[in-house]
């Protein structure tokens with residue numbers, strides 16, 4: 001998926017991926033995994049996800065998003081009086097402990113974000129075609145220290161039944177993508193089958209569909 005594809009989605013308001021509710025995996029799983037010392041979460045390819053509001057009640061949030069519309073809408077739809085300023089290649093939208101870096105995530109330098117304790121990926125890896133996924137994972141790893149954990153929500157459906165996005169990423173795919181760092185442990189925490197084949201605002205014409213949750217850490 002190129003940048004024009006995503007800019008078009010935001011300009012035309014075709015946001016089938018956007019969830020109107022906070023993802024249930026956060027309260028069911030992340031809540032129990034949070035450590036007292038966790039202070040900062042990175043949300044790559046964040047869109048205007050409401051999950052960031054849940055996260056901001058617990059930690060500083062740094063989102064990365066291509067679309068200016070997404071960043072503005074995130075704050076405006078909540079009547080939050082954000083500020084915006086230029087920071088190198090990025091426009092930084094911020095309010096309190098929420099910072100949205102608008103620009104290309106692949107250009108975001110880890111030194112701009114101090115100490116990332118968590119990376120939360122929902123519909124980010126699976127938004128990218130297979131040819132971009134390794135570069136994306138390598139970029140995620142550049143933000144990791146030995147204390148950083150990744151919570152990653154993936155989707156599974158028979159890949160031959162739909163072109164994507166979202167692109168299905170199975171456990172073996174994740175293991176291959178993260179194998180560049182042999183010290184990382186990957187644990188599947190949950191599988192949530194969607195019998196109705198719904199994914200956020202869309203219903204897909206596939207024979208099965210499930211969301212899966214992974215914890216990736218040293």
Ligand SMILES: C[S@@+](CC[C@H](N)C(=O)[O-])C[C@H]1O[C@@H](n2cnc3c(N)ncnc32)[C@H](O)[C@@H]1O
Nearest residue numbers: 006017045046047049065066104105122123127
């Ligand atoms: C499928 S959406 C998911 C958004 C969000 N994670 C959610 O759960 O609603 C993928 C998002 O990634 C953004 N995106 C795509 N490529 C990007 C890039 N190179 N840098 C930053 N954001 C990007 C798109 O604009 C889009 O908002």
